[in-house]
Amino acid sequence: MTVKVEVIEGGVPHDKIMIAGLVSSLVCIYLTYVNVLTQTEMFSFFGGIAAVAALIWGSNTIKVLCSYGIGTGVPSAGMMAFGSGVIAMLFATKFGILAPIVALILAAIIGAVLGYLANNVLNMKIPTMIRSLTEMSIVGALSLMGFAALTCGGFTFADLTTNVISIFGIALPSYQATFIAGGAIAVAFLLGAIAIQHPFNACLGPGWTQDRMLTLTAECGFISMVVCAIMSFALISVSSAVISLIVALIGWVFTYHQYFVLSKRDAAAWLDAKPIPDVEGH
C-alpha cells in the first residue's frame, strides 16, 4: 500500500484544469491551421500558446501523481511524459488535419498501457498511476505538437519534414532545414520536458500553493516558447517569427512578474509549518 504524503488543499480541482488544458490546447493547435487557409504563417504563435496550456495541465498532473511518494524524483515523470508523447505525436502527424485528435487518442493508449505496466506489473499500487500517466502522455504529445506548429508553421508530417527554399527565385524542396531533420525536435523535446517537471520540483513542500506553481509553469512554458520562436526564424517567414517572438516575450514578462508577486506573497507570510499531516484510509 502507499500513503499519500501531501494533502491537496484548496485551489482549482484537477478535473477542471484537465478539461481546460485539453480543450484550449486542442483549439490553439487547430488555430495554427488558419495558416493553411489564409496561405500565411502569421498564426504559428498559437502553437506556443497550445503548448503552454498543455504544460499547465501536465504540471498539475505531476502534482497529483508525485504527491504519492513514487520514490524516483519528480523529473522522471516529465521524462516519461515526453518519451511516450513524442512517439505518439510523430506517428499522428501522418494523419494531416486529424493529427491532433490522433495524437490525443494514441497518446492516451500508450499512456494507459505504460500506466498499467507501472502500476500492476511493477507493483507500484498507486491509485492515480494509470490516469496520471495517460494524461501526461497526452500532455507530452500535445505540447510537442504545439512547439512543432510554432516552429515550422504546421503540424503535418509534410510540414515537419519538407521546407521550400527559393534559390534565385526557383522554389526547391529541402529536407535538411526542417523541424525534424534540423534537430529542432530534440530541442523542443527537452524544453518541454524541463518545463513540465520543473515547476512542481521547485514549488513542492509545505508552502506549496497551486496558483504559484501554475504561474511558474506558464513562465517556463513561455520561455520555452521564446527559444522555439527564435528557432522558427530559420523555418518560417521573418515577420511571422517576429510575431511569435513578441507574443512569447510578452507572455514571459507577464508571467515572470506574476510569479515574482506570488513568491513575495508566499514568502512574506509567516508559515506555521505543522508536522507532516497524518493521512489515513488510503
Added chain:
Amino acid sequence: MTAVAAKPQVGSMFNPVAMVVGTILFLILLGVMYFLGSTPAFITLIGIVIGGVLIGFGVHFVPVGGAPAAMGQAPGIATGVAMLAAGGGLAGLFGGAWAAEQGIVMATITGAIGGGLMMAITCMMVNVVYVYGMGIPAASGKVKNDPITGDSQAEYKSQGTEGHGLPFISFVGGVVGGLFAGAGGTLIYMELLDLYKGSLPTLLGASEAQILPIAVTLAGIFAIGMFLVNAVLTAYNITGTIEGPHDPKFKRWPRSIVASAAASALCGLVAILIVIMN
C-alpha cells in the same frame, strides 16, 4: 501510522496475473506487427524489444543513491535513476551513432563502451568527491563483505547510516549497467535507422542522400523516447535507491523485463508503422 514512517511499501513480490497480462500484451503486439508489416519490419521490432530489455535490465546494476547519498547517508551516486540512466545510456547512444557506418555489431559494441565509459568516469569522480571532498570512506550497508574483493565493510560504516561512498561492487555494477544500457539504446537506434533509410525515400519521393538527415533524427528521437520510457519504468521498479547487483532489490528484475518488453513492443510498433502506413 505516520506519513514519515510510511515510505511506499511497494512489495518485492510479483503480481502473477499482471505478469501474464503483460506477457500476453507483448505477444499480441508482436503478432500485430507480423500481420501488418513485412518480415524485415518484424525483425526490426524484435531488435527494438531486445534493446529495450537490455536497457531495463542494465539500469538495475547502476548504483543509485538519490538525496541520501548526497548527504553521505547511503551508498551510490547522488542522483535519481532517470537522470543516471539518461546520462549513461545517451552517452552510449551518441557513441554508437558515430560508429553507425561500420555496421550494427560494431555500433552496438561502441555504444556499450560509450555507456560503460561514461559510468566509469561518473563513478570515479563521485568517489573522488566522497573521499577527498566529504571525507567519508566507501562502505556498503547491505552486505558484510564486498562480493568481489572480499573486503570487510562493517568497520568503515558510520553508525546510523546505510553505508556511504561507492564500494567496489557498486563501481563494477555501474560500469556493467552502462554497458547494457548503452548497447540497448544503440541497438534501438540502429534498427530504426536501417528501416527508415530503406523506406523513407519511397515515402517522400526523394533520394537517399536527401532523406538521410530525416532518417537520422527520426531514429534518434524515437530511440531517446524509448530509452527514457524504459529507464523510467525501471526506476519505478526500483522505487528510489539501489546499491548495485548485490542489493536485495536487484531480484526484482524479472518484473522489469516483462514491463520493458511490452512497453518497447508498443512504442516500437508505433515507430515502425510511421513508415509502413500510408
